[in-house]
Amino acid sequence: MKLKKLFSSAAMAAALIGFGSPAQSAIMTDIVFMVDESGSMGTIQANLRNNIGLFASILSAGGVDAQYGLVGFGNTQAVPRMLSDLTDDTSLAAAANNLVSSGSVESGYSATAFALNAIDNQSDLFSYRPNAVKNIIIFTDEDNDFRSTAGFTVNGLAPSYAVIDGLLTQNNALFNAVVSDGGACLTANDDCYVPLALAHNGQQFDLDALNTNDQQVVEDFVTAFANAKLQETIDFCDENPNAPGCNDNSEDPSVSEPSILALFGLGLLGLQLVRRRPCVALPPASMQSYCAGGRAAQISLISRCVGPLCASKS
Secondary structure, eight states: OHHHHHHHHHHHHHHHHTTTSOOOBOEEEEEEEEEEOBTTOHHHHHHHHHHHHHHHHHHHHTTEEEEEEEEEESSTTOOOEEEEEEEOHHHHHHHGGGOOOOBOOOOHHHHHHHHTTOSTTOOSOOOOOTTSEEEEEEEESSOOOOOOSTTOOBTTBOOOHHHHHHHHHHTTOEEEEEEOGGGGOOOSSTTOSHHHHHHTTOOEEEGGGGSSSOHHHHHHHHHHHHHHHHHHHHHHHHHOTTSTTSSSOOBOTTSOHHHHHHIIIIITTTOSSTTSOOOOOOOHHHHHHHHHTTOOOEEEETTEEEEESSOOOO
């Protein structure tokens, strides 16, 4: 019975993708990683740096043309900084060697405004492609620490929850929160990231899966995380077909139908429908909020799903 279901899922994926048809245009997305540089983030930074290639390979195999940028925030200067403009994954991994783990004041809201080129008098600007979906991802184990207007204003205002929510909306950007401890708070106020993720086509992921020396755990998490980001981006374009990055892109001959079919028919075998979101690690406290936000999710132990949490999106 299980084998029959797996072949049924693969057949459905093939039908929806269009097996044997000409290669589809790649979805274009520009992804900015915002990484906490406080003293507790050293292991997480190293694991992220060493697995950027794995993350990128999954998106590429799924038909996504991605560029990657990097923001560091929360070091001893407390000022968000560009470590890499949008580039390929190899160059990004090299730039990630310049991340530090020495600070204690983590202003993730300022980092988000910085990633969207919205800080007043900002000189280092990300070179977003005009026809690419913007994806912003924060990695932190703390909530937003700093809301002063000193040096971090957006149109003269401190980067509050409302200001960042508005910026994400204006940029039609997806937002994801890879968080733990204080960063995993759920209240839509001036300290939390999870409500921003749920409000902007994103999800919450468990940062603790990167805070380990067990490389199998890390690779399992990155694989599940990348598959979730892939499906999330595809879902966004399904729901917003006229959004930049979702249409009228040149065909990418390097992305073959067999590779796309393999990802959807085999890589996401735990899913019964290709539009159901892949496994994500959700702490129990966030489940009610996540389901209320209309997200289809599954309880996960890194990459092993044990059952559906919310109903699949229609």
